Amino acid sequence: MSWTLETPDGTSLRVNAWNWRPTLELLESAGVLDEETAGLLGYNSAMDLTAYQAHQIATFLDTYLASLPDEARVMLDGSTTTEPDTNEFHRDDLSLNYSASTAWLRRFRDFCHTAKTGFTAS
Template identity: 45%
Template sequence: MGFTIRDLDPAGGAGALDVNAWHWRPTLEIIHSLGFGDETRAILMHYSGVTVEFDRDEARAIARAIRERYLPRMGADTRLTADGGFTDEPDRVGFHRDDLSLNYSATRPWLEQFCEFCERCQGFAVN
């Protein structure tokens, strides 16, 4: 299952960004922890096929917060876990049945790519 993040302005230049659920869930936790949107919007963003929108100012604020609060704490191989923690342990690329939260982590390259998208877009829709 994956998600597509689209620029609200098709001519805006940011285009679309595809992300898998494994990277998206920790990213959602960042967005939610920053206070963007209400509980309904936070819940809906967990489901593929449901559209949730963020305006240009929100997108820029999300990128700024990730760059200021998260990326400085991450090395090249650090991953952000679903609970907001950090790990440098290699991803075992297996499905963890005992602790499902271990299946979700956002890599530094993914977060950098998401920030760049947020800085270029005119707001975005997730579905």
């Protein structure tokens, strides 16, 4: 499952569920997105975010990423690790399959900075 984030001018960014879900959890736990919005963004249906919300996400990620090592990953529970992702499918604990890399979070932050009129996640 994947999502496409797209601005009205056609700029787009694709993300898979393995990266998207921990990103949403991070934004919700930080209070950047409310529970309902984060939950709706987790479904594969069109959801609009405003320019203000995109700005809030970018601003939060600017600060958050400043202290996150380049090789770090944010896990579904909000913890971070610098252990590389082996891409192994963890059947015993499915949450271990989800992580948002520093590189992904930077791409998402940069996308949000350019989303001057908001974006749609679908």
